[in-house]
Amino acid sequence: MATPEVFKTCAAMREYCDGARAGGMSVGFVPTMGALHEGHISLMRRARGENDRLVVSIFVNPTQFGPGEDIEEYPRDLSGDLDSCLGVDADAVFAPTAREMYEPGACTFVEQSVLTEVLCGAFRPTHFKGVLTVVAKLFNVVGPCRAYFGQKDYQQCVVIRRMVRDLNVPVEVVMCPIVREPDGIAMSSRNNYLSQEERSDALCLSQALAIAKKRLKQGERRSSELVAAMRNHINNVKSATIDYVAVVHPDTLQPVSVIEDRAVAALAVRIGSTRLIDNAILGDE
Amino acid sequence: MATPEVFKTCAAMREYCDGARAGGMSVGFVPTMGALHEGHISLMRRARGENDRLVVSIFVNPTQFGPGEDIEEYPRDLSGDLDSCLGVDADAVFAPTAREMYEPGACTFVEQSVLTEVLCGAFRPTHFKGVLTVVAKLFNVVGPCRAYFGQKDYQQCVVIRRMVRDLNVPVEVVMCPIVREPDGIAMSSRNNYLSQEERSDALCLSQALAIAKKRLKQGERRSSELVAAMRNHINNVKSATIDYVAVVHPDTLQPVSVIEDRAVAALAVRIGSTRLIDNAILGDE
Numbered sequence: 001m002a003t004p005e006v007f008k009t010c011a012a013m014r015e016y017c018d019g020a021r022a023g024g025m026s027v028g029f030v031p032t033m034g035a036l037h038e039g040h041i042s043l044m045r046r047a048r049g050e051n052d053r054l055v056v057s058i059f060v061n062p063t064q065f066g067p068g069e070d071i072e073e074y075p076r077d078l079s080g081d082l083d084s085c086l087g088v089d090a091d092a093v094f095a096p097t098a099r100e101m102y103e104p105g106a107c108t109f110v111e112q113s114v115l116t117e118v119l120c121g122a123f124r125p126t127h128f129k130g131v132l133t134v135v136a137k138l139f140n141v142v143g144p145c146r147a148y149f150g151q152k153d154y155q156q157c158v159v160i161r162r163m164v165r166d167l168n169v170p171v172e173v174v175m176c177p178i179v180r181e182p183d184g185i186a187m188s189s190r191n192n193y194l195s196q197e198e199r200s201d202a203l204c205l206s207q208a209l210a211i212a213k214k215r216l217k218q219g220e221r222r223s224s225e226l227v228a229a230m231r232n233h234i235n236n237v238k239s240a241t242i243d244y245v246a247v248v249h250p251d252t253l254q255p256v257s258v259i260e261d262r263a264v265a266a267l268a269v270r271i272g273s274t275r276l277i278d279n280a281i282l283g284d285e
Numbered sequence: 286m287a288t289p290e291v292f293k294t295c296a297a298m299r300e301y302c303d304g305a306r307a308g309g310m311s312v313g314f315v316p317t318m319g320a321l322h323e324g325h326i327s328l329m330r331r332a333r334g335e336n337d338r339l340v341v342s343i344f345v346n347p348t349q350f351g352p353g354e355d356i357e358e359y360p361r362d363l364s365g366d367l368d369s370c371l372g373v374d375a376d377a378v379f380a381p382t383a384r385e386m387y388e389p390g391a392c393t394f395v396e397q398s399v400l401t402e403v404l405c406g407a408f409r410p411t412h413f414k415g416v417l418t419v420v421a422k423l424f425n426v427v428g429p430c431r432a433y434f435g436q437k438d439y440q441q442c443v444v445i446r447r448m449v450r451d452l453n454v455p456v457e458v459v460m461c462p463i464v465r466e467p468d469g470i471a472m473s474s475r476n477n478y479l480s481q482e483e484r485s486d487a488l489c490l491s492q493a494l495a496i497a498k499k500r501l502k503q504g505e506r507r508s509s510e511l512v513a514a515m516r517n518h519i520n521n522v523k524s525a526t527i528d529y530v531a532v533v534h535p536d537t538l539q540p541v542s543v544i545e546d547r548a549v550a551a552l553a554v555r556i557g558s559t560r561l562i563d564n565a566i567l568g569d570e
Contacts, residue, residue, distance in 0.1 A: 010453055014453075014455065022309075024307075103450065103451070105399075105447075106450075106451045107397050107398045107399045107400065107447065107451065108395065108396070108397045108417070108447060108448045108451035108452055109395070109396050109397070110393065110394070110395055110396075110452070111393070111394050111395075111396050112392050112393045112394070113392045114390075114392045115392065132393070133452070136452050137451075137452055137453045140452055140453040140454050140455060141453045143455070162390075162392065162393060163393045165388065165391075166388070166391045166392065166393035166422075167393055167395070167418070167421050167422050167425055168295055168299075168422045168425040168426045169425050170299065170425060170428070
């Protein structure tokens with residue numbers, strides 16, 4: 001395994017990918033904000049197996065953080081991240097500066113309605129505009145055949161898939177399963193923010209989802225009942241404040257009242273000052 | 286010369302272009318709304334000379350027309366357009382339906398601030414959002430090396446160039462000179478709307494620009510004076526109603542007070558119910 005090449009400019013990154021494609025090679029792409037954990041590594045492994053070339057981007061994108069959000073505290077560890085990339089035999093890492101990604105006077109954005117107005121979008125009104133814009137940019141720089149995203153950010157996956165469809169972006173979006181710690185908590189760079197006590201309290205998210213799955217298995221198909229059970233479980237945890245708990249259609253993200261086929265249970269909960277999200281696909285067994 | 290291949294679906298158009306690129310061929314692209322005239326033909330000839338493959342799109346894009354605008358009346362002549370494409374030896378024509386371009390539930394748009402808020406953007410507030418979105422889509426379907434636009438739509442050229450820069454779209458935007466009728470009127474599909482008398486009145490646009498150029502040559506560098514001279518000339522024409530007359534910076538489109546180097550004189554005038562635009566680059570001689 002060779003150390004991945006690190007590119008700092010869009011032009012150099014594009015040249016590398018152009019060369020790969022000109023040689024008939026497929027390019028797999030894993031966009032990240034760094035602080036790579038087992039969740040990211042599972043995406044990189046999958047991409048490694050399915051493509052001739054694996055490109056990973058590491059960029060803490062300022063435009064997807066709202067005012068008062070955690071961009072300053074967001075964990076950064078480029079050296080550790082490069083080790084992780086080496087560990088999965090990535091070919092190239094794209095690690096641009098914010099100045100490289102956003103030229104002065106940049107005023108073009110990719111926006112989406114409907115899907116971005118619910119769930120996290122209702123609480124972070126500019127978040128998905130920032131995500132869509134940077135992902136569109138990264139897709140244009142890298143030109144991947146396939147791009148890999150984690151189901152942990154379920155709404156993000158749906159929103160990006162819709163962008164790809166609506167704007168005819170020539171890429172296949174691959175959603176990969178959530179990777180969890182042994183105790184059930186979904187891997188997240190933001191878990192780093194939690195105190196020991198909060199780390200324990202944070203289990204209420206995955207536990208609530210497990211309760212919903214169990215109740216559904218027992219025959220409860222009314223979303224209102226499942227949501228009530230999840231809310232009830234989370235509200236027993238003192239440090240927890242619910243942003244939302246919802247059961248939604250897997251594609252439209254609109255609330256479903258009775259689960260006919262498949263649905264997604266999604267939640268966002270603040271544990272102390274740390275905002276965590278988690279979800280589970282219901283009716284998948 | 287062979288009849289150009291006509292593609293109706295994004296998938297088939299993309300496959301054709303993928304094949305060209307895989308063969309190491311460059312793809313030149315001329316996006317149009319059809320009703321092709323000598324202005325379009327000049328773009329196609331230029332593109333023909335600079336690329337291995339020439340793709341022309343013909344699509345009257347509904348999203349760039351505002352409420353009450355002329356989408357219903359907009360001239361359509363696919364058979365004549367295909368003759369024009371044959372005449373310039375185009376390789377492929379992309380002529381999708383609106384349903385093919387906009388799937389039900391499409392909710393992703395490319396938006397731009399600043400540059401889209403002035404000149405035509407002030408009068409057609411959703412126009413450039415529609416233009417940017419369809420051009421982004423067409424770029425993704427065709428994947429051209431170079432795309433050709435006419436200077437007649439000067440603001441459109443600047444707005445698209447900025448999108449290409451801001452979103453890292455891998456395409457070179459080529460702006461081609463305005464083509465005029467012998468009497469000076471800029472070629473436009475909308476000239477078809479004019480009655481004989483209006484056609485004569487419409488000369489006031491290019492005449493006003495000629496006056497500005499002449500006054501500048503004589504040493505008048507104050508925009509206010511040039512704008513006043515242009516407005517004055519146009520206001521002498523009874524059927525003419527000015528939307529705007531402006532002298533702006535060639536890149537920022539912001540008004541300039543004194544012309545230091547280069548500037549653009551741009552105007553939009555309604556002749557009867559037909560809205561016409563024209564412009565001239567000042568300080569170019």
